Amino acid sequence: MIHENELWILSFYRRSEISGALFFGRLAQTVRAGPIQRDLTKHFSDESLHAWYWTDCIEKLGSKPIALDHSYQDQYIEAAGLPGNIMEILAITQVFEKRVIGQYALHRALPGLPPEVEATLQRIMQDEKWHIQWVGDALVSLESEYGKEHIAKTIERCAAADRKVYEKTLDEHSGRLEALIAQRRNREKR
Numbered sequence: 001m002i003h004e005n006e007l008w009i010l011s012f013y014r015r016s017e018i019s020g021a022l023f024f025g026r027l028a029q030t031v032r033a034g035p036i037q038r039d040l041t042k043h044f045s046d047e048s049l050h051a052w053y054w055t056d057c058i059e060k061l062g063s064k065p066i067a068l069d070h071s072y073q074d075q076y077i078e079a080a081g082l083p084g085n086i087m088e089i090l091a092i093t094q095v096f097e098k099r100v101i102g103q104y105a106l107h108r109a110l111p112g113l114p115p116e117v118e119a120t121l122q123r124i125m126q127d128e129k130w131h132i133q134w135v136g137d138a139l140v141s142l143e144s145e146y147g148k149e150h151i152a153k154t155i156e157r158c159a160a161a162d163r164k165v166y167e168k169t170l171d172e173h174s175g176r177l178e179a180l181i182a183q184r185r186n187r188e189k190r
Helices: 004-030 035-060 073-080 086-108 115-141 148-189
Strands: none
Touching (some): 004 073, 004 086, 035 115, 073 086, 073 148, 086 115
């Protein structure tokens, strides 16, 4: 069995991946056919797989995912406002995906990481790199419609909202990570 803090964190990741999958699945149905719809559909597929990877990882560690009633993304609308167009959706997605890969990299650097968690993080981080790339390319393709400066300002606004959401989430998340690190260090000293 894994420690309750690690189970909560992995379940939180799983819940966030499910939220992303549901969001991108709905969005892929409504965006007109073309490169953005194509990549949104792949992104939707990746997020679904990531939720499955976390489920599988948790089960391999001898536990079951915790049912959480909120995800990281759920707080975005309150912080950033409801996106009004595809460019705003992609801007907040770009900011969020960079946050995700950064968080996963921090988690991967923890001491005593179970091999199942490390493998899952590595696998998902490969997809996250592509998410950042395709969304960045899509935003560039929208510059003629929205303007490069307007897109940059939208990304800045989304980044400010993300910092607020991250700080709010970090309180609970960091406490769990700190407890997990302390537990692993104590185990390594023995």
